[in-house]
Amino acid sequence: MFGTLVKKRDFYAGGLMTLLGAAITLDSMAYSLGTLTHMGPGMFPLMLGLTLTLVGVLILGTAVVTPLSNDENILPKNREWRGWGCILAGPIFFIILGEYFGLVPATYSCVFVSALGDRTATLKGSAVLAAGVTFFGVLLFSYVLKIPFPMFRLGH
């Protein structure tokens, strides 16, 4: 019984919500609860935390009663580690290069790295795409919308 349970997606979904709900319930106790008439900052989170715990337990319950279906893989069939990594690396490059070198390097690196996530992407294709987006993006954001983000800078 338990063996099939741990294969189910809803087991993890319900478990995650239950844990989250419990954590929030406990955490909201740290704020002052107040009375029902004069509610403190902790009362509303406490109620939500309890609701979430309940819903989580109910989802767990459905996992127990429903039969195991053959589509219970949580990760998709093709694990796109490269795609996922590149998509997440894009904004991280944007943060680091943007903070120290300015908008142009940030934009270029963000688009270039994200584009490499596609399996058919080539270095050259990604570089051209990144150059195009940088050109129009900087035009739009620096000249038209005038956001306060220097195009180039050194150090912070």
Next chain:
Amino acid sequence: MISTALTDLWYGFGVALEPHNVMWCFIGVFVGNMVGVLPGMGPLATISILLPLTFGIKPVGAILMLAGVFYGSQYGGAICSILLNLPCHPPHAVTCLDGFPLTKKGRGGAALGITVISSFVGASWGITEMIFLSPILVVVALKFGPAEICSLMLLGLLAGSTLARGSPLKGVAMTVCGLLIGIVGSDIETGTPRFTFGIPNLFDGVEIVALALGLFGIAEFMKSVNQLSEVDTKYTNVKLKDLRPTREEFRRALPAMFRGTLIGSLCALIPGTGPTIASFVSYATEKKISKTPELFGTGMIEGVACPEASTHSSVQGDFIPTMSLGIPGDAVMALILGALMIQGIVPGPQLISEHPDIFWGLIASFWIGNIILVVLNVPMIGLWVKLLTIPYKYLYPSAMFFVCIGVYSTNNDMFQVGEVVIIGIVGYILLLLDFHPAPVLLGFVLGPRFEENFRRAMLISRGDILVFVKHPISAFFIFMCVLLIVMQIYVRLRPPKVLATNIVLATDRKASEAAE
């Protein structure tokens, strides 16, 4: 009543026809139509990306543009689903069923033509409904106290989370998560920082742009990367003259259009049932009353006209509770409401009297926008069809840049870009666990107002929790909530055989599989 509404509408046209407002409306529907056509980009992602760009413009222009993106993308999505059999947006899943067979028969152009006409008919009806219903709703809603507002919000949240796609329980869980994310930041009354983990950047709360872009941008990209196959452009050669339906096709589509419109407008009135459900119900109805139900799925023009009309009439009708009560029915409406709040406008029944320019200008712009859409779609069909062939591998990296810069520009704060990455990862994990993140946004937008009104209601009633069932209007809303829950349980335990919801669920699942 009617004459005041018409005078107000006249005033609205005055606002919407101001040159810069027409321009924003045009940009909105143009961009909306474009991304609607592009496979792999939805209205939610687009509105979130455009949201930071609207901070610099006046509230009226901003709202006209964002609303334009929403209904524009519905137009564009139809092209994608009819010519490519790709339901880019859930409401169009049923349009594929008969639209694509028509394309294979060589009548794809006519199907598109019928789509344009039925969309316009549906939208016009939805707008009319909004003109006359909203003021009435407002008169009622202005009498609401905190207890009534609270129960109404509860009903809205519950409907939005249980009637949407996927398991209702998971929907509720997502809504609660949204409410919790709304809590992050300083408490409105005491100023106590809550759930901030001691990070000062979080004291102002989570930015709606970061949340929306994380959930509907980064998480969606992570889901779609390398998953979208090359589109088959065999049938996409559509010219302007192909759009003309034959007299016979038009005669058959016309009544279907009106039935679809009616169903869509009814669905819009029930909170939580957006365009998706409207289109499924109308298709099922059309099939049921048809003399030749067995021919559905092989290219019946009615099967295109009906869901398209109902989608559009419900898309416009969705604005009614959002604008007149301040309670959004789905995530898109929540985003538009969030945009209003960023502009410093308090949503709720007082919106129409305090900001008539926004309300009536928006309604008038719907007509203008829909006319622009017809004009854009008919002669420029060749361009839209070309757009279908833009591969996803160029699309998402460009969108990533807009995500980063958009989030940064809301507060000129790099911390928010980091926030969006974290939210994106969490969003993707939730997607993997079969949670649909749309209700998160609903909870997030309503959360702070819900808490405030709840506290106020309890203060007025001196801590009597039963206040919600003692006031008759509030009791009615609570009763509706209970009814909703009981219905959900009933449908789970004993699925009725011929009930439309069943068909909806089955087709929905099939369609979402087809989409993936």
